[in-house]
Amino acid sequence: MPDIQEDLPLSLYSAAQVRELDARLIAAGTPGFELMSRAAHAAWRALRRRWPQAGALTVLAGRGNNAGDGYLVAALAQRAGWRVRVLAVGDPQQLQGDAAQALGEARQAGVAIEPWSECAPLDGVLVDALLGTGLGGTVREPYAQAIRQINASGLPVLAVDIPSGLSADTGCALGVAVRAELTVTFIGLKIGLFTGEAPDHVGTLVFADLAADPQIVTAQPVTARRLAAGSVARLAPRPRTAHKGHFGHVLVVGGDLGLGGAALLGAESALRAGAGLVSLATRGAHVPAALARCPELMSRGVESANQALALMARADVLVVGPGLGQAAWGRSLLSAAAGCAQPQVWDADALNLLAAGAVGAPANAVLTPHPGEAARLLGSDIATVQADRPAAALALARRYGAVVVLKGAGSLVADPQGRLALCDHGHPAMAGAGLGDVLAGLVGALLAQGLAPFEAACLAVWLHARAGERLAVLGRGLLASDLFPAIRQLLEEHSPCLN
Numbered sequence: 001m002p003d004i005q006e007d008l009p010l011s012l013y014s015a016a017q018v019r020e021l022d023a024r025l026i027a028a029g030t031p032g033f034e035l036m037s038r039a040a041h042a043a044w045r046a047l048r049r050r051w052p053q054a055g056a057l058t059v060l061a062g063r064g065n066n067a068g069d070g071y072l073v074a075a076l077a078q079r080a081g082w083r084v085r086v087l088a089v090g091d092p093q094q095l096q097g098d099a100a101q102a103l104g105e106a107r108q109a110g111v112a113i114e115p116w117s118e119c120a121p122l123d124g125v126l127v128d129a130l131l132g133t134g135l136g137g138t139v140r141e142p143y144a145q146a147i148r149q150i151n152a153s154g155l156p157v158l159a160v161d162i163p164s165g166l167s168a169d170t171g172c173a174l175g176v177a178v179r180a181e182l183t184v185t186f187i188g189l190k191i192g193l194f195t196g197e198a199p200d201h202v203g204t205l206v207f208a209d210l211a212a213d214p215q216i217v218t219a220q221p222v223t224a225r226r227l228a229a230g231s232v233a234r235l236a237p238r239p240r241t242a243h244k245g246h247f248g249h250v251l252v253v254g255g256d257l258g259l260g261g262a263a264l265l266g267a268e269s270a271l272r273a274g275a276g277l278v279s280l281a282t283r284g285a286h287v288p289a290a291l292a293r294c295p296e297l298m299s300r301g302v303e304s305a306n307q308a309l310a311l312m313a314r315a316d317v318l319v320v321g322p323g324l325g326q327a328a329w330g331r332s333l334l335s336a337a338a339g340c341a342q343p344q345v346w347d348a349d350a351l352n353l354l355a356a357g358a359v360g361a362p363a364n365a366v367l368t369p370h371p372g373e374a375a376r377l378l379g380s381d382i383a384t385v386q387a388d389r390p391a392a393a394l395a396l397a398r399r400y401g402a403v404v405v406l407k408g409a410g411s412l413v414a415d416p417q418g419r420l421a422l423c424d425h426g427h428p429a430m431a432g433a434g435l436g437d438v439l440a441g442l443v444g445a446l447l448a449q450g451l452a453p454f455e456a457a458c459l460a461v462w463l464h465a466r467a468g469e470r471l472a473v474l475g476r477g478l479l480a481s482d483l484f485p486a487i488r489q490l491l492e493e494h495s496p497c498l499n
């Protein structure tokens with residue numbers, strides 16, 4: 001019997017890729033109905049484990065194979081002595097193939113099957129088997145009304161494969177989408193379970209591999225990889241004879257008048273993540289405060305691009321943008337950086353100036369836009385970026401020839417060759433000032449310690465999100481600088497300093 005997994009796999013697929021995977025498994029000898037039946041067993045097992053005492057369920061079934069899964073769950077529950085009802089949206093007589101066979105099985109088990117209507121009473125645990133990966137375009141009526149009814153019911157909801165209405169490719173609600181407490185997904189993880197609006201719809205995610213042949217699964221192309229302890233690059237242990245010159249010199253450039261804190265946070269972050277040396281090029285007015293807060297930093301007042309260039313020449317990695325502003329001071333410093341050859345991280349106003357055409361992107365850059373900055377860089381709007389975050393991240397990477405971190409829930413890392421990684425860690429308590437500056441400094445420190453841009457960005461995003469999760473147990477009011485001890489701890493757990 002296939003089992004359900006708490007430990008999620010790393011591969012993320014589009015709807016088309018999972019359909020292809022299903023087809024390959026079927027072609028290799030596992031009948032579709034057998035897969036459907038394994039899916040139903042996995043969903044039923046997860047349901048009983050979550051709501052062992054419920055004793056009643058209502059399945060809302062559509063007309064495709066997702067409905068087929070639902071009919072088989074209903075049959076299993078009926079045979080287990082639960083009170084079961086299926087509310088069929090659309091005429092069940094039109095079900096075809098495996099789904100029609102599943103309907104027959106539910107009838108044979110004695111399940112009550114009724115046509116869905118707006119006033120049909122809902123009871124027990126709701127099983128959402130309306131729409132799965134076959135959803136195309138905005139959810140049509142009466143499905144949309146059924147989804148609104150599920151969401152308004154206040155009853156616990158298990159979504160079969162994916163919450164109905166959520167796009168498996170983008171994680172966006174196509175008009176309206178079920179908000180589930182538990183989602184049991186089959187065969188391959190859909191990227192839409194992790195990005196866009198998914199975190200507010202999926203609930204707890206359980207994966208069931210349906211005992212699919214691992215050779216067929218690993219041969220299937222993926223859309224993205226999940227970032228996890230085992231999938232992000234490690235920093236090498238340090239030799240006992242190490243000195244600071246081995247771990248790179250990061251220069252953080254930013255902090256125009258009134259914006260000094262951002263650059264200081266970025267610089268402190270680079271120090272806390274193990275860069276050998278960190279300098280800060282900022283307005284002279286900010287230097288005393290920077291020295292007072294962090295004497296380990298080499299804080300320099302710069303008023304001209306020439307002064308900045310002299311500092312840039314001595315650095316291995318530049319982090320440009322936190323608190324940079326968009327006035328003449330910031331522009332001149334950014335233009336100086338744009339001509340430098342070393343790896344660079346561009347954040348905040350560096351990205352706004354890049355979007356405005358004030359400079360071109362340097363080679364070897366990691367760009368770290370939030371959705372607003374991403375929209376400006378793409379010449380679109382935030383809604384368009386958020387409607388397809390994977391596409392936006394990849395388009396940015398191609399357009400600027402850079403590694404791109406698209407921030408926001410389900411952060412994505414893309415490179416110009418089309419590699420895509422997704423981080424499903426993080427916490428809403430991290431939605432606050434300065435968190436982005438800490439991330440930029442972290443990427444800079446990892447570049448300085450020898451990681452390539454894509455690997456540095458992936459490890460930084462993962463450490464940042466995991467650190468935020470650890471601290472978020474205390475809830476709101478998380479300060480960006482609170483992250484430093486947790487980042488250090490996670491880095492040490494992941495990449496111990498000594499062998």
Ligand SMILES: NC(=O)C1=CN([C@@H]2O[C@H](COP(=O)(O)OP(=O)(O)OC[C@H]3O[C@@H](n4cnc5c(N)ncnc54)[C@H](O)[C@@H]3O)[C@@H](O)[C@H]2O)[C@@H](O)CC1
Pocket residue numbers: 022023026032033035036037039062063064065066067068069130131132133134135136137138139140141143160161162186
């Ligand atoms: N052998 C397989 O392929 C397996 C499939 N499985 C299940 O099958 C699902 C995919 O099944 P299908 O490809 O049949 O598709 P779905 O069952 O997801 O959806 C197809 C149905 O949705 C309707 N529909 C599509 N877009 C709509 C819209 N915008 N508004 C309203 N209705 C819309 C279609 O008319 C069709 O009736 C998976 O999500 C999974 O639950 C599982 O049973 C595992 C095995």
Ligand SMILES: [K+]
Pocket residue numbers: 066128129130131132159160161162163164
């Ligand atoms: K569903």
